[in-house]
Amino acid sequence: MTICIHGIKAQIKALQANHPTWTFKVEYTDLTWEEVINGEHQGHSASVAPTNLVQAGSSSYSGLWICEICGKQKYDSGSWYCASKEAIEYMMDPRNSLNDTDLFQFMQLSGFEDFNNDNVRNTLRSMAANYSVIDGECIEAVIQAANTYHVDPYYIMAKILEEQSATSPLYTGSGITDSKGNVLYAGYYNLFNIGATATTGKSYDVILNGLAYAASQNWNSKTTSILGGVSVIASGYISKDQDTLYYQKFDVVGDSSKYEHQYQQNILGAQTAGTLLRKLYKKFDSNLGGNYSFIIPLYKNMPVAACPRPATNQEHTQSSGIKMGDVNQDGQVNVIDIVMLINYLNGNAELDSNGIAAAKVCGNSSITVVDVVLLINYLNGDAVLQNSGVISATVINSCKVRLIPNGVEFKSLSEGASIKVLRQSVSLVNNVYWDLVVSSGGVYGYIPRNNYQ
Numbered sequence: 001m002t003i004c005i006h007g008i009k010a011q012i013k014a015l016q017a018n019h020p021t022w023t024f025k026v027e028y029t030d031l032t033w034e035e036v037i038n039g040e041h042q043g044h045s046a047s048v049a050p051t052n053l054v055q056a057g058s059s060s061y062s063g064l065w066i067c068e069i070c071g072k073q074k075y076d077s078g079s080w081y082c083a084s085k086e087a088i089e090y091m092m093d094p095r096n097s098l099n100d101t102d103l104f105q106f107m108q109l110s111g112f113e114d115f116n117n118d119n120v121r122n123t124l125r126s127m128a129a130n131y132s133v134i135d136g137e138c139i140e141a142v143i144q145a146a147n148t149y150h151v152d153p154y155y156i157m158a159k160i161l162e163e164q165s166a167t168s169p170l171y172t173g174s175g176i177t178d179s180k181g182n183v184l185y186a187g188y189y190n191l192f193n194i195g196a197t198a199t200t201g202k203s204y205d206v207i208l209n210g211l212a213y214a215a216s217q218n219w220n221s222k223t224t225s226i227l228g229g230v231s232v233i234a235s236g237y238i239s240k241d242q243d244t245l246y247y248q249k250f251d252v253v254g255d256s257s258k259y260e261h262q263y264q265q266n267i268l269g270a271q272t273a274g275t276l277l278r279k280l281y282k283k284f285d286s287n288l289g290g291n292y293s294f295i296i297p298l299y300k301n302m303p304v305a306a307c308p309r310p311a312t313n314q315e316h317t318q319s320s321g322i323k324m325g326d327v328n329q330d331g332q333v334n335v336i337d338i339v340m341l342i343n344y345l346n347g348n349a350e351l352d353s354n355g356i357a358a359a360k361v362c363g364n365s366s367i368t369v370v371d372v373v374l375l376i377n378y379l380n381g382d383a384v385l386q387n388s389g390v391i392s393a394t395v396i397n398s399c400k401v402r403l404i405p406n407g408v409e410f411k412s413l414s415e416g417a418s419i420k421v422l423r424q425s426v427s428l429v430n431n432v433y434w435d436l437v438v439s440s441g442g443v444y445g446y447i448p449r450n451n452y453q
């Protein structure tokens with residue numbers, strides 16, 4: 001199989017021309033793009049929690065940023081939505097981040113030992129005016145942790161700035177007050193938000209869990225929290241090949257199972273921390289003329305062009321209530337829709353945005369003859385369409401859910417599990433129709449059609 005590196009080499013060359021001291025390593029992950037995206041598009045259920053989240057209520061991350069399966073179901077603290085496949089594609093495609101602004105999410109974090117304590121101290125002190133999180137204790141603890149664990153001090157501070165606000169109980173040590181008025185976990189700190197997650201949709205539980213974790217580690221000062229947190233990050237991520245911010249967010253390297261060991265769910269996590277890291281470096285090295293190393297991941301079978309930014313002025317059909325296949329928008333799916341679709345493909349008919357959404361019956365980003373075939377099969381009773389009414393099914397033979405048809409094993413579904421059939425296959429792979437499903441537990445992937453009814 002060939003590895004496509006459409007455009008990536010040219011982008012790296014352009015960056016190198018402007019920054020001759022920077023080093024780039026292209027890392028061939030040996031993973032297929034579709035498998036990676038589906039591997040990251042998991043957990044569409046409150047009990048499991050999505051792998052990737054977008055901030056709810058943000059106009060910049062609305063529309064097609066929001067998951068086509070979960071819609072506006074709220075997760076974690078209650079202010080997050082599950083991220084769409086398009087959002088994952090956009091954020092994971094390295095071509096969208098090979099620019100001066102977004103590059104530092106690829107900066108190599110391991111092997112960093114060569115720093116001067118006074119330089120770091122002065123740089124961080126000069127940043128304190130802009131970030132109330134940075135105080136004297138934080139600065140000294142960051143320097144101590146960087147020396148102890150051989151981790152880049154600017155990276156440590158960028159993570160704290162990304163995770164904390166100066167008013168969070170995880171930063172102030174104020175503890176949290178329960179419904180009976182008792183203050184719990186006062187005097188404990190968790191500046192990296194380690195363990196601060198919840199499946200209840202309540203921010204109270206997120207903070208409670210983070211403070212409980214801090215208490216279990218006896219992080220009774222900012223200093224112990226920073227030293228303990230950096231120890232976790234150094235042994236749990238950096239030494240396990242997850243030694244860029246990108247790899248800490250998107251688990252595509254290392255020997256262990258993929259797509260599970262991630263630092264945070266926020267899909268912007270790597271980008272945001274990378275921007276902060278660059279800002280800290282720029283304060284210290286205004287031309288960014290140091291010897292910085294970047295690791296750029298590559299995947300097999302990437303699209304020819306960089307994945308586009310998800311539109312915010314469009315909604316997924318799942319949440320907008322458009323009936324799949326109803327190309328002419330008359331409320332019914334019938335042979336007239338097939339005629340309309342063929343005319344559209346021939347350039348003889350126009351479709352409005354709802355018609356275009358309804359015509360993408362295969363769920364791909366473009367409309368092709370495959371959509372016509374699927375629509376014909378649907379009308380013949382040989383296929384199911386998303387949002388057409390027939391989407392719930394039960395697993396009758398326990399089976400593996402795979403990230404690509406006939407791909408390597410991913411997760412198991414047991415007999416009796418309930419699933420939604422998102423898309424039925426119209427072609428055989430290895431003599432099997434692999435249909436795209438999502439289980440009630442949020443597992444997303446392909447299973448053979450004879451395993452459910």
Ligand SMILES: [Zn+2]
Pocket residue numbers: 043044045050067068069070071082083
């Ligand atoms: Zn989802």
